[in-house]
Amino acid sequence: MLNIAYVGFGKSTNRYHLPYLKLRQDKFHVSRVVTPTLGKRPAEQSELEATGTVFSTDIDDIIEDETIDLVVVVTPSASHYQVTKRLLLAGKNVMVDKPMAASDIEARDLVNIAYDKKLFLMPFQSRRFDSDFLTVQRVIQNGYLGRLVDLEVHMDHYRPNDGQLNGNEIDGSLFGHGVHLVDQIVSLFGAPNSATYDIRSTRLLNSPVDDQIEVNLFYPQAFKATIQTTELATIQYPKWQLRGTQGTFIKYEVDEQENDLKTGIMPGDARFGVDTPQNYGHLVYYNQSGDRIDKYIPSIQGDYGRVYDSVYNTLVKGMPKLVSDENMITVMKILSAGLKEKGPHVVKFS
Template identity: 80%
Template structure:
């Protein structure tokens, strides 16, 4: 049994963490929660307290608790680095929400500190278990597309009134949305040879905080991965487009877990997070006989809780971490590279 403490008890903790842990009570027990305001979520707090969870406003109660096996940091992005550093210095294993830090230098410091103390450190890259991403991995692994030439992945919304005039870079779209997409691409293909950035503020023109991004990652053998997000999309664009020497795969819709969670449908419910057949990805490819095959690929079932399964396997059974130190640093280097200068620019690896 792994004893967990949470630093933070807001929307993310209650939407993206606790519902999945409820299905894993044979492996995890939430023993402590630190939150700046007690009673802000009275129903959720009372439910946990009934199982023995202790709530407090002082992080020192976690720092001094030797019974804890893992601390999960779900605080505002700007505080991730400092809170994680404090916990590592206190000898705690840490799972920290994305992005893990505001710069590659901060990330390198945290990784080094964890290594020196032989501690577990990993960002909460739950979108490794998005249904659409798992399906893309399957399509690539099955070789339908041949040698890949182009991959394009989007995270688009229509939020025209939510632009900010001021704020730290970590609150921009590159660190907020791009971190997921960059991690997905790097997890499949590793570090690129070069990255080209186009970061813009499109809703509040005077802002220095990006809300529309395009990052092109260049790899060997003429392969390019494009990551793009916008907050001004009124017409749906494909979430994924992949092209190769033998075929093309396109999927329009995103993983359904977040939509279900927002409507109160919880993990474990029938059809939770499942794609409807009309939302399956479209694959067209040529087989070894030269026949043109046109079909739809059933979506692989997503499950954000699987990130906790991997944490358990690492802490209890010594398996490698889902997100390696090398991948953490590569992702943070790519995020930091986008802020090296204003305007379109290139970063070479």
Template identity: 75%
Template sequence: MLNIAYVGFGKSTNRYHLPYLKIRQDKFKVARVVTPTLGKRPEAQAELEATGTLFSTNISDILTDSSIDLVVVVTPSSSHYAVTKQLLTAGKNVLVDKPMAANLEEAENLVALAQKNQLFLMPYQSRRFDSDFLTVQDVINNGYLGRLVDLEVHMDHYRPNDGKAKGTAIDGTLYDHGVHLVDQVVSLFGQPKSVAYDLRATRLLESMVEDHIALNLFYEKAFKANIGATELATKAYPKWQIRGTKGTFVKYTVDEQENDLKTGKLPGSDNFGLDAPQNYGQLVYYNQSGDRIEKYLPSITGDYGRVYDSVYDTLVNGAPKLVSDEQMLTVMKILSAGHFGQSPQLVTF
């Protein structure tokens, strides 16, 4: 069993992390939580304290606790680099929420520090276990579409009044929603040859913090991956569209885990995260006999807790990390490059 400590006890910790550990108590024990304000979530705190979890406001309590096997950083994005560096310097294995840093240089520093001290370091890329992404991965791996030509993935909302007047790159949509989408594409195809960026502030026109992104990632063999996110989508655009030489796959709706978690439905309960049949993706392709096949594919069930399963497998059994150092640095390279010039721009890697 691994002893885990959390730095941060806000919404993300309580909604997207801890619920998945409740059904993995044979592998993990929450030993410590450090939070700026004790008692802010009294019921959640009391529930953990009843199982032996120690709460405090000083990160030194984690740094000096030799029984901690893994520290999970779930603090505001701007603090990820400093907190993670502090933990790695103290000899702690770290799982850090996205984005892991504010730029490529910071990410490289963290990776080098982890390698030097022979420590585990990985960003919490939970959306590798989105239902829709797992289904897309399966469609591609099964060869239904032939040689891929275009992939489009979106993360759109309608939040017209939530624009940010001030902030830095890490506060924008590219580092928020974009980091998930870039990681999904990188996990499938690796580093692109070049990326075209369109980053815009569309809600508050005077803002320097973008809320609308469109990235075109160009690969070998005439393949392009398109990544998009906007906060002004009043009508749903497909979450995924993938076209190849033999077929097309389209899925409109997103993974249901987040919606279930928001309503209080927990992992392990009946039908948690399950897609309704009307939300299945549509596959249209030509088989080896030249027949046109049209069908709806049942979605593969997602499970963000599989990130923790992968961490356990790495720390206990020596398995390769879910997100390799090369992949995490490639993602940060793509994010960082988007803010080095004036948008729109094309960057070659």
């Protein structure tokens, strides 16, 4: 069993991490939680304390505890780099919430420290286990579409009044939403040859915090992957569109896990994360006989807890990390390049 400590006890820890560990108590025990405000979530704190979890306000309590096998950093994005670096230098294995840092330079620094000290380091890329992404992955692997030509993936909302007038670049949509989408593309196709960027602030025009992004990633064999996010979508756009030489796949609805967690449907419930048939993705392709096949693809059930399964398999069984060091650096290079120049621009990667 692995002893875990959390730095941070806010919404993300209690919504996207701890509910999944309740199904994995044979593998993980939450030994410590460090939070700046004790008692802010009294029910959740009491539940963990009843299982032996110790709460405190000082990160040194984690650093000095030699029984801790893994520290999970779930703090505000701007603090990820410094907190993670401090923990790594103290000899702790770390999983850090996304984005892992504010630049590829910071990310490479963390990767190098972990490598030198032979420690585990990985970002919490939970959306590798989104239902919609797993289904897209299956469609690609099965070869329905032939050679891929275009892929579009969106993460859109309608939040017209939530713009930030002040903040850091790491607080914007590129590093907030885009990091998920870029990681999904990199996990499928690796590093692109080049990219074009359109990064804007649309709700508050003078804000330094972007809220609308379009990034085009260009790969060999005339393949392009496009990621887009906006906070001003009143009409839903498809979550995924894939076009290849033999067919097209379109899926509108997103993974249900987040919606279920918000409404109190928890992992382990029979209904949790289940996509309904009317929300299945639509596939049209031509088979080897030239027949036109038109069908809907049942969605693979998502499970963010599989990130923790992968961590366990790496730390206990020596299996490769879910997110490799190369993937981490590639994702951060793509994100960082989007903010190194104002306005639409093109970047070529070596």
